[in-house]
Amino acid sequence: MMTMAAHPWHGRRPPRPPPARRSVAPWEKDFCASRGVPWKKVTDPGVGLNADAEGNVARWDDSGAVQALLAAKKRYWAEINGAAVPPLPDPDMYIDVVPEDGAGVVDPELDAVFEAAKRAMEAAWEENLRLQVVKLRDDFVPVATGWDD
Numbered sequence: 001m002m003t004m005a006a007h008p009w010h011g012r013r014p015p016r017p018p019p020a021r022r023s024v025a026p027w028e029k030d031f032c033a034s035r036g037v038p039w040k041k042v043t044d045p046g047v048g049l050n051a052d053a054e055g056n057v058a059r060w061d062d063s064g065a066v067q068a069l070l071a072a073k074k075r076y077w078a079e080i081n082g083a084a085v086p087p088l089p090d091p092d093m094y095i096d097v098v099p100e101d102g103a104g105v106v107d108p109e110l111d112a113v114f115e116a117a118k119r120a121m122e123a124a125w126e127e128n129l130r131l132q133v134v135k136l137r138d139d140f141v142p143v144a145t146g147w148d149d
Contacts, residue, residue, distance in 0.1 A: 031076045 029039045071086065078085045 027077060027080060028073065030080075031073055034076070035072075 032039050032042055071089070075085050075088075077083075
């Protein structure tokens with residue numbers, strides 16, 4: 001026969017475990033889901049940034065990305081709670097302005113550098129097309145380079 005000391009809840013239901021403490025607010029999980037990122041992918045150690053064997057990617061300090069994520073989370077929280085939504089950052093923040101003279105004429109030296117780069121790019125494109133045509137010919141015979149010994 002069992003003793004009462006072994007099961008102090010004899011005749012009653014066993015006590016419920018204490019409620020689980022959430023490490024992340026539910027709205028943060030909803031934020032990830034609303035942006036198309038499943039929460040499992042964020043927390044799974046074998047996926048995404050955590051999958052790098054040496055951990056180099058996960059240790060990479062990208063403060064700009066962290067700021068963008070925190071700002072997006074702040075805007076999402078404001079949207080779901082009816083608070084004033086912070087403005088989006090200026091989309092032209094990182095676009096350089098081409099230096100011009102006072103009359104609106106582009107600097108001739110800068111224009112010459114641009115034209116030279118453009119000509120070099122066009123020449124490389126034409127050479128690539130020429131090589132592609134040569135490869136497609138039936139009488140093409142590859143030349144030995146010495147690496148195939």
